[in-house]
Amino acid sequence: MNIRVRNLTFSYRDFSLRIGDLLFESARVTSIVGPNGAGKTTLLKCLGGILPVPRNRVFVDGRDFAMLKSREKARLLGYVPQEHDSAFNYQVLDFVLMGRASYISPFSLPSREDARAAEEALEFVGLGRFASRAISELSSGERRLVLIARSLAQQSTVLLMDEPTTFLDPKHEQDLLTLVRKLADEKQKTIVLTLHGLEMAVQYSDEMVFMKGGAVAASGRPGDVFKEPLLESVYGMKIRILDFEGRKVVIR
Amino acid sequence: MRGQQDNRKRALALAILVLPLAAFVISLGIGTYPISPRALVWALTHPGTGPTPEGVSPAVRDVIFRIRLPRLLLALAVGAALSISGASLQALFKNPLVNEYILGISSGSAVGAALSLVFLGRAFPPQVAAFVFAVVAVGAVLVISGQAETHSISLLLTGIIVTAFFSALLSLIEFFASPYVLQALFFWLMGSLSLASWKDLYISVPLIALGLVFLVLLRWRFNVLSMSEEEARSLGVNVRREKILVIASATLITSAATAVVGIIGWLGFIVPHLVRLMFGADNRRVVPLSAALGASVVIIADDIIRGLSSFEIPIGIFTSLIGIPVFVILLKKARKVWL
Numbered sequence: 001m002n003i004r005v006r007n008l009t010f011s012y013r014d015f016s017l018r019i020g021d022l023l024f025e026s027a028r029v030t031s032i033v034g035p036n037g038a039g040k041t042t043l044l045k046c047l048g049g050i051l052p053v054p055r056n057r058v059f060v061d062g063r064d065f066a067m068l069k070s071r072e073k074a075r076l077l078g079y080v081p082q083e084h085d086s087a088f089n090y091q092v093l094d095f096v097l098m099g100r101a102s103y104i105s106p107f108s109l110p111s112r113e114d115a116r117a118a119e120e121a122l123e124f125v126g127l128g129r130f131a132s133r134a135i136s137e138l139s140s141g142e143r144r145l146v147l148i149a150r151s152l153a154q155q156s157t158v159l160l161m162d163e164p165t166t167f168l169d170p171k172h173e174q175d176l177l178t179l180v181r182k183l184a185d186e187k188q189k190t191i192v193l194t195l196h197g198l199e200m201a202v203q204y205s206d207e208m209v210f211m212k213g214g215a216v217a218a219s220g221r222p223g224d225v226f227k228e229p230l231l232e233s234v235y236g237m238k239i240r241i242l243d244f245e246g247r248k249v250v251i252r
Numbered sequence: 253m254r255g256q257q258d259n260r261k262r263a264l265a266l267a268i269l270v271l272p273l274a275a276f277v278i279s280l281g282i283g284t285y286p287i288s289p290r291a292l293v294w295a296l297t298h299p300g301t302g303p304t305p306e307g308v309s310p311a312v313r314d315v316i317f318r319i320r321l322p323r324l325l326l327a328l329a330v331g332a333a334l335s336i337s338g339a340s341l342q343a344l345f346k347n348p349l350v351n352e353y354i355l356g357i358s359s360g361s362a363v364g365a366a367l368s369l370v371f372l373g374r375a376f377p378p379q380v381a382a383f384v385f386a387v388v389a390v391g392a393v394l395v396i397s398g399q400a401e402t403h404s405i406s407l408l409l410t411g412i413i414v415t416a417f418f419s420a421l422l423s424l425i426e427f428f429a430s431p432y433v434l435q436a437l438f439f440w441l442m443g444s445l446s447l448a449s450w451k452d453l454y455i456s457v458p459l460i461a462l463g464l465v466f467l468v469l470l471r472w473r474f475n476v477l478s479m480s481e482e483e484a485r486s487l488g489v490n491v492r493r494e495k496i497l498v499i500a501s502a503t504l505i506t507s508a509a510t511a512v513v514g515i516i517g518w519l520g521f522i523v524p525h526l527v528r529l530m531f532g533a534d535n536r537r538v539v540p541l542s543a544a545l546g547a548s549v550v551i552i553a554d555d556i557i558r559g560l561s562s563f564e565i566p567i568g569i570f571t572s573l574i575g576i577p578v579f580v581i582l583l584k585k586a587r588k589v590w591l
Binding site for chain 2: 045048049050070071072074075077078079084085086087088091097099101104107108110134150154
């Protein structure tokens, strides 16, 4: 399943997002990078159906995104927010179960199949044993995984993740991105994520989109676009890229 | 270990669900005119007219059908209504401090019912005006606080302001009411079940039952609605539509209750908290158990009031006097659990 963005504009106060043409392909990991305020999250929220998108701007497998019902959108695209902060302390499994909302009528309860989907999702992110724990007992890395599990329970083919690695230590960051890779490779998910860690973005993604000031500065395969002049113009600072044992290392 | 704990919780939940029924039946016998279980059973099984058997006073039927039955039915409905609307609104506004009182629904209903009482008389059902004014009050709170992504603090502050405004309106109505009406108004406002009549019940109970069924059916959805608006939307919920649905139901049942018994504060606040402390945050349990526990609490509180002395303390005062200290203790003990 692919997402095509065409001439999308979105204005919010004094910020405006302008995207010419972008394509996110099936079973691929695309990372959106760029400085703070470049519009990465706004783009992600437009794709996630959280911000209103006008007609004929975003297409999911050729279907106009603006014409879909909220229920249909949720079955196509899952959105993983940066952090979850709730006044209520749900149990982990109950929390993941909320990913099934688009399959359950407002006036009924989750079925056994819904519960099974939630359990599987939790198992997939490796937190099966935490099912009956309270959310508040988890570390922030584990909470991140629970958010991903909730999106998996949603069984959408597209997963949008807003800075899934912030506040994670290097080990957890690596584990999480490995999981993201696994979702694209094994489950054929279309994955779009925003990242700040450039080295990780190069290492784990198939495509990169560089954003600056609400527009796309460049996009393509990391090997083609990840160059010093582009980075320097996007971030507005001196940046050097070193090759170290086949990996890119960013020096600033 | 965990399984055993689950079983114990399930038993406790079941007990809470049958508690209102048990409290209801037992309470029929309690009061200044004590009725023996035998007389009670006889009266309930022979509701019409006709001779009374040996040892059962003819007054028994009157006491049960004209006084206690309507009063207890009202207690049951009102307790369930206020508690379930508290639980629902807390989930909807993602804020355990919200309740129908804070959102202005109670004071709006009170103004509406008072206006109706003063200007249209007892014959006209006060529920209509109560609902209209409750909608106005909660609408004002939502509009002023900027309904979009509800910040808890601005919502609470707006609620206080709107409630204060409606309280002033209420004082104004009292100022213009005749002394006779004023006295009735006064007792009713403090939250009293003693005025319960079948006529009140015929209107309020069906309305409450309707809203109650609705909110109970929505109970799992409340989990999703308690997520941030962005999250709920990305999970496939039409947030705006469902929000209106829930607020309308909560307003309907709160105004139907307030129109008849006045303001019973703190119930919609404390009962859902107690349930969450016992059973966790999952609204599949919180919503129905809040209704059951709230109904029982009002029935039992009313028993205490009737049993305590020959004069009756208004139940609104009673729930506040008992409820607030209980709440403070809970808050101290379990802050980290839900805040």
